[in-house]
Structure formats: C-alpha cells, structure tokens
Amino acid sequence: MSNNHRYCVIMCGGIGSRFWPYSRTSLPKQFIDFLGTGRSLLQMSYDRILPIVPKENIIIVTNEAYAPLVREQLPEIFEDNILLEPARRNTAPCIAWAASHIAAKDPEASMIVTPSDHLITHEREFESCIVRGFEFVESHSALLTLGIAPTRPETGYGYIQIGEPVEKDINKVKTFTEKPDRELAKVFLESGEFFWNSGIFLWKVDTIRRALQEHAPEISAVFEEGRAEIGTPGERDFIAKHFPGCMSISIDFAVMEKANNVYVETVHFGWNDLGTWSALYDQSPKNKDANVTQNCSVLAYNSTGNIFAVRGDKLVVVDGLHDYIVSDAGDVLLICPKSEEQRIKQMVNDAKLSFGDKYL
Numbered sequence: 225m226s227n228n229h230r231y232c233v234i235m236c237g238g239i240g241s242r243f244w245p246y247s248r249t250s251l252p253k254q255f256i257d258f259l260g261t262g263r264s265l266l267q268m269s270y271d272r273i274l275p276i277v278p279k280e281n282i283i284i285v286t287n288e289a290y291a292p293l294v295r296e297q298l299p300e301i302f303e304d305n306i307l308l309e310p311a312r313r314n315t316a317p318c319i320a321w322a323a324s325h326i327a328a329k330d331p332e333a334s335m336i337v338t339p340s341d342h343l344i345t346h347e348r349e350f351e352s353c354i355v356r357g358f359e360f361v362e363s364h365s366a367l368l369t370l371g372i373a374p375t376r377p378e379t380g381y382g383y384i385q386i387g388e389p390v391e392k393d394i395n396k397v398k399t400f401t402e403k404p405d406r407e408l409a410k411v412f413l414e415s416g417e418f419f420w421n422s423g424i425f426l427w428k429v430d431t432i433r434r435a436l437q438e439h440a441p442e443i444s445a446v447f448e449e450g451r452a453e454i455g456t457p458g459e460r461d462f463i464a465k466h467f468p469g470c471m472s473i474s475i476d477f478a479v480m481e482k483a484n485n486v487y488v489e490t491v492h493f494g495w496n497d498l499g500t501w502s503a504l505y506d507q508s509p510k511n512k513d514a515n516v517t518q519n520c521s522v523l524a525y526n527s528t529g530n531i532f533a534v535r536g537d538k539l540v541v542v543d544g545l546h547d548y549i550v551s552d553a554g555d556v557l558l559i560c561p562k563s564e565e566q567r568i569k570q571m572v573n574d575a576k577l578s579f580g581d582k583y584l
Contacts, residue, residue, distance in 0.1 A: 230358055231333050231429075232277040233322040234269050236286040236294065236340040237309055241572045242500050242565070245556035246518075246533045249584045254340040255293045258504060260519060265498065266340045267297055272347055273338070276354050283307060283325070284340075285318050310464050316478035317443055317470035320436050321454075321463065323429050324447040328455025333429045334362050337475075342422075343507055345494030353393075353491045357426040360394055360489070367435060367480060368426045369397070371419030371488040372495045377409035380499060380566070382421035382476065384488050385412075397486040400476065419490055423497065425475070432479075440478040443470055501549045502562050505531045531562070556583050 240253030247253035254266045263271065266284075273282060284294050284301055288308035294301065307325060309318065319337055326333045336354060344350045353370065361368050371384045380403060387398035400421065404412065412418035427435075436444040446466050447454065453462040471478075480486055496503055508516040508531070515524055518533035522540045529547040532540050535554055542550070549565060551558045556575075560568065575583050 227276075227278060228281070229330060229333050230277050231281040231283065231326050231330070231335040232273045233283045233285060233319070233326075233335055233337045234266070234273070234340050235315060235318055235337065236266055236284050236290065237312060237318070238339075238341070240341065242568050243504075244551075244568055244572045245553040245558055245583070246535070246551045248553065249289075249581070251293070252290070253498070255290070255297060258498065258518070259343070259508070264297055265343070266294070269338060269340045269342065270298055270301075272344055272350060273336070273354075276351055276358075277336070280305070283322055285309065285322055287312060307463075308460070309467060311468040313467065313470045313472045315475045316436070316440055316473045317446075317467065319425075319432065319475050320440070320443050320447050320470075321467065323432050323436075324450070324454045325459070327429045327433060328451075331430065334358055335427065335429055335432075337425045339423050339497070341498055342424075343494075343496040343498050345496075347493075349491075349493040353489060353493055354426070356393070357489050360391060360487070361426045361428055361431065364487075365431050365485055366427065367431060367483055367486045368394070369480065369486070369488050370422040370424040370426075371490045372422050373490065373492060374409075374413050374418065374420050377406055377413050378420065379403055379406055379409050381497075383409075383412050383418045384421050385418050386488055386490070390487065393491070394487055394489045397480075397488050400481045402476075419488065420495075421476070422491075422495055425480075431485075435479045435483050435485075439482040440471075440473070443473075443478065446470055501531055501533075501551070501565050501568075505562065529562070 236254055239249050240247035243253045255264050257264050283305045285307045286294055288310055291308055294306055357368050383401045385398040387396035389395050450462040453459050496507055498504055505516050510516055513528045516531040520532055520534035522532045525543040527542050527545040530545055532550045534540055534552040547562045549560045549562055
C-alpha cells in the first residue's frame with residue numbers, strides 16, 4: 225500500500241498527573257521539554273513519525289484546552305488535522321473518532337495510534353518496526369499492538385502474553401493482564417512469554433471500526449450517527465454535542481481484550497513511556513552522586529539517587545537526601561521518596577479535595 229494511505233494519530237489529551245506538580249493541567253508533560261533537547265515530548269513524537277507517514281496524514285487528538293499549545297509547538301500541522309475533544313473520555317472514544325475522521329477522507333487507510341509522551345531511543349529500529357506493522361495489518365484483518373520485552377518486574381504497566389507465531393516477531397495474543405502485583409510481575413518476567421503493553425497500535429481503519437461496532441457498539445453508534453457530519457464543516461459541532469456522552473473507557477478494555485484478531489509485534493527500539501519520575505530519572509544523565517537535575521541549580525551534600533525538577537531561578541540546597549523526588553513548580557513543592565511515587569496520583573486527588581483546582 226502507498227504511504228499516502230498511511231496515517232498517524234497522536235493522542236495528546238492527558239494531564240500527566242503522575243508528574244505533578246511539574247506537569248500541570250495548564251501545561252501537561254507532553255508539552256514539556258523534559259530531556260533538555262529543545263523539543264517537547266509531543267514534538268519528538270511528531271519528528272519520529274514524519275519519516276513514515278506524510279505530514280498531511282498526521283492527526284493530533286487533544287483536549288480543546290490544549291489547542292493553542294498544539295498550534296504553537298506544531299505550527300506545520302493542518303488545522304483540520306487537530307481534533308479537539310470537548311471532554312476527556314479515555315482512548316476508545318478518541319480512537320473511534322479519529323478512525324471515523326480518517327475513513328471520511330480515505331476509506332482504504334491504515335493507521336498507527338501512539339501516545340504523545342513516549343521516549344524512543346533507537347529511531348531507525350522504530351521506523352523498521354512500524355513499517356513492518358503497517359505491512360502486516362494491510363494484508364491481514366488484524367488489530368496489532370506493540371509489545372516491549374520487559375527488563376524488570378514492573379507493576380505500572382499492562383502485560384501481553386504471546387501465543388503462536390504468525391510472522392517474524394509477530395504473534396497471536398494469548399492474554400492481556402492489567403498492572404500485576406510484584407510477585408506476578410516477577411513470574412511474567414521469568415517466563416519469557418510476557419511483554420509490556422506499549423499502548424501503540426496499528427490497524428486498517430475499516431478493521432478497527434468493525435471491531436468497535438462489535439465490541440463497543442454504544443461508542444461506535446455515536447460516530448455512525450455522525451457519519452454525514454464527520455469530515456465536513458459540521459464535524460466539530462457534532463462532536464461538541466455528542467462526544468461528552470461517550471463512555472469513558474480505554475481501547476484495551478473496550479476492544480483489545482475482547483477481539484479474537486489481536487496480534488502483537490515484539491519490538492526492541494529503546495522504549496520508555498516516561499510515565500513516572502523514576503522512568504525520567506532512569507533516562508536522564510546523572511552526576512557522580514547519581515543525582516539528576518532538570519534545568520535547575522542544585523547543591524547536594526551527602527545526597528544520592530535524587531531527581532530535582534525546579535522551575536524558575538531558584539537554588540536547591542539539600543543535605544542527607546537519598547532516592548527522593550524534589551519538584552517545585554512555584555506554588556507547589558513536592559518532596560517524595562521515589563519508592564512511593566505511585567502515591568502521587570492520590571496526592572493530586574487529595575489536593576483537589578482540599579483546595580479545588582488551585583494547585584492542579
């Protein structure tokens with residue numbers, strides 16, 4: 225199939241609450257240059273896909289509040305290729321809308337769906353894997369996800385168990401497991417049969433639309449009802465009226481764990497979803513004391529294994545601190561052991577209950 229029929233959907237609507245307070249509702253992590261490269265995570269996602277998919281076929285799906293940020297960071301994106309969600313409804317409605325939008329323009333299209341906040345370190349290998357994935361879904365009625373070989377018993381990721389092989393590095397999916405406890409994650413790691421679920425998907429547009437119709441009919445029906453408006457000037461009015469009524473559910477729960485035509489391509493391109501402070505710590509350069517500083521000035525005494533992320537012209541001075549997150553975003557200072565970072569989401573919820581949206 226010609227590259228002209230290949231599309232990319234970059235999902236860009238999350239608020240990055242696990243990186244609070246550095247990532248805020250007004251400036252989520254995908255718009256931040258976390259790695260000091262001069263490009264935000266969103267911009268890096270765009271750069272990575274550009275050799276594979278024509279610029280005019282790259283679509284950004286984001287919350288309407290982030291439209292100015294998307295336009296500022298990716299001015300080359302066509303206005304019609306920025307789909308603005310009026311409400312957050314997780315990935316299934318997002319993908320259903322994007323697939324319907326693409327189908328209105330190109331019924332023969334195939335598409336890759338990728339989050340905007342992943343780090344890929346081996347970009348040439350990434351390109352090869354994605355091209356191979358496109359070729360597979362274009363010749364099979366398949367829903368393809370990318371699986372990452374696990375390097376540790378991670379409890380924050382979903383896992384995919386591989387079944388029988390169908391092509392080189394592509395297997396039928398046997399089972400999905402959501403975020404196991406540590407003991408089960410150890411079993412998965414040792415078995416060699418389980419891979420991390422990357423959250424990157426490929427399929428033909430008609431394949432995913434049929435799958436949504438079969439497994440998530442209440443979501444599919446919304447976009448079938450809007451078939452006459454989607455792809456026309458009336459699309460945004462239709463979405464504003466009907467999208468908030470969609471069920472909030474992930475594509476994994478809505479479709480991938482139910483369908484019988486799900487496959488996994490096992491890949492090795494240096495993937496990290498940068499979902500936590502520890503993940504960012506692991507990917508960042510460290511000084512002789514294994515401390516990481518994110519664009520800030522730090523004097524650290526008898527302190528090791530910390531990550532410091534502080535905005536503004538502020539000097540951080542610490543003594544005797546080991547394996548901590550120190551994040552200062554002006555009106556919020558977070559000091560938390562890296563080992564307890566899974567509690568940050570709860571801290572965000574507690575801040576909302578106590579202070580409303582003031583510190584979010």
